[in-house]
Amino acid sequence: MMASVFSHGLLLLAGLCALLPRTQTTDDEDPYDPSIGSWQCRKVALTICNVSISLFKELTQQSRDGNIFFSPISVVASILTLSLGAEGNDSQRILEALKLNKTGLSEAEIHKCFQYFLRATNQPAEMSPMISGSSVFIHQGLKLVDKSLKGIKDLYASEVISTNFRESSKAKAQINNHMMKKTKKEIGTMVKELKNDTFLALMNYIIWNGKIIRYYSCHFLRMEDFHVDHQKTIKVPMINNVGLFHLFRVRDLSSMVLVYTSPQVIPFTFFILPDHGKMHEVEQRLTYPDFRRMFQQFSLRTVKVQIPRLLVPETHGVESVVNLLGISPLFKKAAISSVAVEDTVQKSFKVVSKAMLTLDGKDISTSPSSCLKKDEWAAVPLFQLNRPFLIFAQERTNSIPLFLGRVAIPRR
Template sequence: MMTPFFSHGLLLLAGLCYLLSRTQATYEEFYSDTSINRFNCRKVALTISNFSISLYKEMAQESKHENILFSPVRVVASILMLSLGANGNVSQHTLEALKLNKTGLSEAEIHKCFQYLLRALNQPNEVSPLRSGSSVFIHRNLNQGNKSVEMIKNLYLSEVVAINFRDCNEAKTQINNHMMKKTNRKIMHMTKELKNDTFLAMMNYIIWNGKIISNFDCQFIKMENFYLGRRQAMKVPMVNNVGVYHLFQVNDLSSTVLMHTNNKGSAIAYFIIPKNKNLYKVEERLTFPHFRRMTQQFSLRMVKVHIPTLSLSESHDVDTIMELLGITPVFNKKANSSVIMEQTPQKSFKVVSKAMLTLDEMGIKSTTGSCIESKQWSDIPLVRLNRPFILFIQDPENKAPLFLGRVVNPRDLQDNSKCACPQEAAHQSRKNVSVGDSSPSLASLLQFLQAFCFERVTQSFLGLPVKYDNNCLL
């Protein structure tokens, strides 16, 4: 009779073979520019991650009992685009506020690195479930040949569209229709309001359609409790799944971390699950070194997972973010970006960063619920994401932080759009978390399944002595 340990080693090896048979997405075509120093650009990406922790904590203080979702790389890109060619010390002040001055790189090198970081996000949807883009809308009278406008196009891969801002309602309609078409109707209302004197609008978005996939044909949907508090729970659709994941503990955060690699290895998701159901203490203790350690952990094992299906959507006005970070005076009337023409220094601009994230089982074949109760899975770890957790998603190649947020209520169906103006915010609803659809795509855990653990799995399968350590556990 096959021992449970040998059986699990065989099943894990089978899972590896299944995954390795998939076509791995290549980044070569996106990173072929030899003028870009990848090491330096990864320093920029890690610095953005560091900055994102501070921003997350500020947002957490503003909304203690609500969901949070934003894209650090897109937020920083939007601020830097606005500062391109700015006068005086504005550019340096911006880099300091974003902590990018600590990279030791010049301003030009930092802007060049964003070309590297954003290039992978703009790849065709057929290649990756990740979609991202940027559109800058300027008044028809502005000079599109402006040097900063050209830099926005070339370095930040943004399109520039000339529209008529004299009728703000018509301009808003044009912007929303353009973004709706560009995102294949994923984003229906990119901006809800424009001021009468608006002459420039910058719209950034990022969309991630993740899939929850079982490597062993054991997966089904079941309504289960999600605990909102000590005495409050609600029924939500949970994907019950047996798969190959990285699972490890972060003791000083009193948290379990589950790492999930998305379809074709285009993104890595870290689910930080507090053990004592106290998310807010974890948020207080969370630091950038925690993130660094998480991204260096490799503890591959078979895991039974219960995870809620999600469709998160949140918009942020960059003015709000700058205010949270205490850098609002950077873009005042006396220190305009050179994107702004000299004859219009008193007019308003609108910058929106929108993040959308879907995680579901759509397009994936479901099995009967009895499979997960099988004896062969009886002694493998069970992880339930049935209470508030933190979510961090990273690009596996360039280390850019794609998403950071928390899920407090998976069934909060209201829309969320954060604005700079309190009077605007009073008329806007809050969060949008729902069960959503997304286009089906193939699963892949290739980025990490090919590294560090394969040798140990093979040794286990062959019955050879295996040296175990904290970095790779079966």
């Protein structure tokens, strides 16, 4: 693990795969720029995808065999949110570290692309299984500088809330209660520890309750073996289903791939199952063009699937990412210059990104007897996620990488 350069204080950027906030403005106040759209922002989305694979590979080196799950768009957005307060050429150097300077867009246009991504992805509740939002807590008596405040509200749709961080227990309760209310109790405890020298807490969240949409009557839950490694096997509740999926083999990655593309959910979801003993090799060989080539192999077919019920919350420090990018000093300066306070220069902060995906199958009630004895399913191919696998979820319209990770233990 890379050593953190941040020793105390807290900037908490946390959430269930943070980002994708619902706008806080009315239609009359909406600052959205209609001149920015999919065509102008396509290179930004592609850059984020490529950066996400690099970050994933770094995380695999830090955790060889455990769960890894994060939101690439949220990590990049957290860095860009803080870059709004950067002085001089610091913000441009941050864009260079993220390779966003090669998109051909200005800094202002890049931020507007993120605004567009949020707007395009944030579907009405009745159409989307996602819950999302963003809040900034700032110590009472302090204020965000004007350019940071405007960008945080207009571009990243965050609300700003005054908090007395000197009374850390009350501040922690305020944040946790606020997040519990905003997420309809999906998030129980957002903050477990909060130091009294905190001056800013930026919280973004997205909750994706994934579902396997059924096209046939054959679906049920049953306890099955999940082989964590060649020595350890655990019992997990497995969703058994017969449905329409894209199933194919990627020879270059020594993997079988199942892709879920139902129009009833926002993301394309890739489940990548490496051959036995090939996980680490696949992780290091993986590139974003691999996913782009997979689209050419799409062929919808009937498949019997066994997918474990998933509850995979993982926490990763964004400071290790900025260390990797070589912009730790710039990141720190940008965060400090976002707040109008004289003594903040002497303080450090910590950035945390928490990601969660659930695939629960709560509404599955059909018994195995309704489909296991049907002879017509005998020739249908079987796809079993009964050992560690990779998962990648990409927003459908703009190809934004929402989630990326390795599932080594399905439920935590």
